[in-house]
Amino acid sequence: MEGRIKAVEEKVPIGAAEVKALFGKGSSIVAGCVVTEGRLQRGAYIEVRRNRKKVVFEGALASLRRVKDDVSVVDEGTECGVGAEVRTGQGAGREVLHACTLRTQRVAAMAQARAQRC
Numbered sequence: 001m002e003g004r005i006k007a008v009e010e011k012v013p014i015g016a017a018e019v020k021a022l023f024g025k026g027s028s029i030v031a032g033c034v035v036t037e038g039r040l041q042r043g044a045y046i047e048v049r050r051n052r053k054k055v056v057f058e059g060a061l062a063s064l065r066r067v068k069d070d071v072s073v074v075d076e077g078t079e080c081g082v083g084a085e086v087r088t089g090q091g092a093g094r095e096v097l098h099a100c101t102l103r104t105q106r107v108a109a110m111a112q113a114r115a116q117r118c
Helices: 108-117
Strands: 010-025 028-041 045-050 055-061 063-066 073-075 079-082 097-106
Touching: 010 079, 028 063, 028 097, 063 073
Parallel strands: none
Antiparallel strands: 010 028, 010 097, 028 073, 028 079, 045 055, 045 097, 063 079
16 A cells, blocks of 8 residues: 555755855856855755745755865855756846755555545
């Protein structure tokens, strides 16, 4: 029964960062960011928002660098370079990265509870 239940995806926020500058040309753009709350983690799902409202990009955080070193986690208050397939217009100061993890839950009790509510 567990295998037939649809997966439930839940976004759990783990951090946010503000874009300070954009570097590079074409498809290899790196965003210079400052982590404002929580942390950024490589592979985490990110949303890039312009003016804290409009979502410009959604996807995985591809690369994360701190002072020329590849790192897996960057904590609050530190600067880092974020690489993702983000193609934004003006960028610096107007965009905020929101990092979150996606959790998948497959529990038969949850599916039965939802079916009873409907």
